[in-house]
Amino acid sequence: MTIRQAFARFWPLTRGDRRWYVLVCVCVIAAAVCETVAILLFGHLTDHALEQGSLAAFWHPATAWLGVAILGAIIGYLGNSLAFWSGERFVRRLRAHVFGHVQELPPDFFQRHRRGDLVERLSGDVEAIEQLVVSSAIGVVSAVFRIVLFSAAAIWLCWDLALVTFALAPLLWLAAKIFTGPIRRFARSERVADGAITSVLEESLGTIELTQAYNRKPAEETRLDREAGAWMRASVSGARRSELYEQVVEVLETLCVLGVIGLGVWEISQGRMTLGALLSFAAFLGYLYPPLRSLGELNLTATAATAATERLAEILSAAPSVTDPEHPVELEHVRGRVEFDRVGFHYPGAGTPALTGFDLTVEPGEFVVLTGPSGVGKSTIAKLLLRFYDPTSGQVRLDGVPLSSFAVRRLRESITLLPQQTLVLRDTIRANVAYGRPDATDEEVVEAARSAAADEFITTLPEGYDTVLDPSMLSGGQLKRLTFARALLRDTPVLVLDEPTAGLDAASAHQIITPLRALARNRTTILITHDLSLAQYADRVVALSGTGSGSDAPRVGGRLLSAAREL
Numbered sequence: 001m002t003i004r005q006a007f008a009r010f011w012p013l014t015r016g017d018r019r020w021y022v023l024v025c026v027c028v029i030a031a032a033v034c035e036t037v038a039i040l041l042f043g044h045l046t047d048h049a050l051e052q053g054s055l056a057a058f059w060h061p062a063t064a065w066l067g068v069a070i071l072g073a074i075i076g077y078l079g080n081s082l083a084f085w086s087g088e089r090f091v092r093r094l095r096a097h098v099f100g101h102v103q104e105l106p107p108d109f110f111q112r113h114r115r116g117d118l119v120e121r122l123s124g125d126v127e128a129i130e131q132l133v134v135s136s137a138i139g140v141v142s143a144v145f146r147i148v149l150f151s152a153a154a155i156w157l158c159w160d161l162a163l164v165t166f167a168l169a170p171l172l173w174l175a176a177k178i179f180t181g182p183i184r185r186f187a188r189s190e191r192v193a194d195g196a197i198t199s200v201l202e203e204s205l206g207t208i209e210l211t212q213a214y215n216r217k218p219a220e221e222t223r224l225d226r227e228a229g230a231w232m233r234a235s236v237s238g239a240r241r242s243e244l245y246e247q248v249v250e251v252l253e254t255l256c257v258l259g260v261i262g263l264g265v266w267e268i269s270q271g272r273m274t275l276g277a278l279l280s281f282a283a284f285l286g287y288l289y290p291p292l293r294s295l296g297e298l299n300l301t302a303t304a305a306t307a308a309t310e311r312l313a314e315i316l317s318a319a320p321s322v323t324d325p326e327h328p329v330e331l332e333h334v335r336g337r338v339e340f341d342r343v344g345f346h347y348p349g350a351g352t353p354a355l356t357g358f359d360l361t362v363e364p365g366e367f368v369v370l371t372g373p374s375g376v377g378k379s380t381i382a383k384l385l386l387r388f389y390d391p392t393s394g395q396v397r398l399d400g401v402p403l404s405s406f407a408v409r410r411l412r413e414s415i416t417l418l419p420q421q422t423l424v425l426r427d428t429i430r431a432n433v434a435y436g437r438p439d440a441t442d443e444e445v446v447e448a449a450r451s452a453a454a455d456e457f458i459t460t461l462p463e464g465y466d467t468v469l470d471p472s473m474l475s476g477g478q479l480k481r482l483t484f485a486r487a488l489l490r491d492t493p494v495l496v497l498d499e500p501t502a503g504l505d506a507a508s509a510h511q512i513i514t515p516l517r518a519l520a521r522n523r524t525t526i527l528i529t530h531d532l533s534l535a536q537y538a539d540r541v542v543a544l545s546g547t548g549s550g551s552d553a554p555r556v557g558g559r560l561l562s563a564a565r566e567l
């Protein structure tokens, strides 16, 4: 991606803030004008006060110089503060934009990308793009204006000396051009290595018990060291190139200063120039080189930022797997009839289908246990019902209407999923229970917790419902009951539970039976499990065969009495 493409990709996000950038540019220009006036006053002071030794000639230009310096300082302060503020605003907006997009992406996207790398893209890469889109853009305007202003003043003072100075500019550009390619390469490697380091740290800290129990400390350290080595090589090589560039520029500048002084001495000896004019000219040179140099450096910064741009653009180009229809069907009074009609599904990029020709109808209020061998597609059925994906063939319907006819948000308001993993937040117990219904009253939260048999252990915690949850302070069964309370509070007509007893010992699994039945009461419930002891509570058991199609297990009086035997 070129700088121009990278800039064009993210510039539209600055809409609404551009007036602030214009104001920053105005401040930068005003500050440069103040500097120019100050330098001219310095020349005047040299010729009229210093050379003549006249104190009377000192006061007037000195007062004016001080006034201009104070004005320049105020404008500089306002401009720089505003530039910083608007840059950070852009970072915030860009991060929110990418984060909003990431939240709509399907589960397989998160399986393909390491979480640490995504975190790095949302933090470091976002800031690098700010450098390109806001700071560099303002920097270019500022540098160009200063160059024009100081050049005009230098030409006005002494045009032949100015020509010597300008002869150097193409050399500076050439140097920047030579160094751009390698610096960009190293910047890209550094960004990738940053992501890899965050991933290793995140994975390693997440599995710390496994690491300790299996004595894998040295292996984990080697893993981090490998990524850190790649990062260090890229970082040091990039810094070396940048430093070399700086030094080359220094030498070029010295060359030019010597040329100017030599020529200036000759001009003074010929009586064509005063000492004040030469000193002013040298001061303009001092002011002219930083913006000239910063143009080259901005090119390098922007080049380095394109690596970050590519990484964020990759996220933004990943499309959500489902979208809302143009005219969504309104969902009111959902009864909860769920139908899978000849459903086939292929995960993006997978070689074999996860489901083929799957049929299942669950009547409103029915409690169905879904079982079958591992990998047969049970969790996939839950994902299709929540519309994380649309089926590749066939249809999933709710109350007879295809799921794709509903707005995704509204559909998910009617279905509650309890995923296999017990997901809790580091927040209060109250906030955890009310996660699916933040507007619930305290009474409703307590009521849900009571029905889920969670109230009994919550009230023994030091601060009851206000205790900030640390998952290690509760048992697996208690955490599960907490998520049941969360689901109860949502009170949706359809409920999907994915392996609620997975990871629980027999005693904990037994503890969740009563809350589970409370949860399933009066709503369409699909319970995915390998644990056939749960089958006795269901109206029906559906066993998925290896081909992915469903078959109803025999029922006795509407209730399966010995599920294990029948299956």
Ligand SMILES: Nc1ncnc2c1ncn2[C@@H]1O[C@H](COP(=O)(O)OP(=O)(O)OP(=O)(O)O)[C@@H](O)[C@H]1O
Binding pocket: 107, 108, 111, 347, 348, 349, 350, 353, 354, 372, 373, 374, 375, 376, 377, 378, 379, 380, 381
């Ligand atoms: N994101 C994915 N990309 C590609 N293939 C996938 C993805 N997720 C699941 N699969 C595959 O789809 C098939 C069905 O997976 P699914 O998780 O639905 O099975 P399951 O019956 O729930 O298994 P288990 O009982 O072990 O949880 C499996 O072969 C699995 O490897």
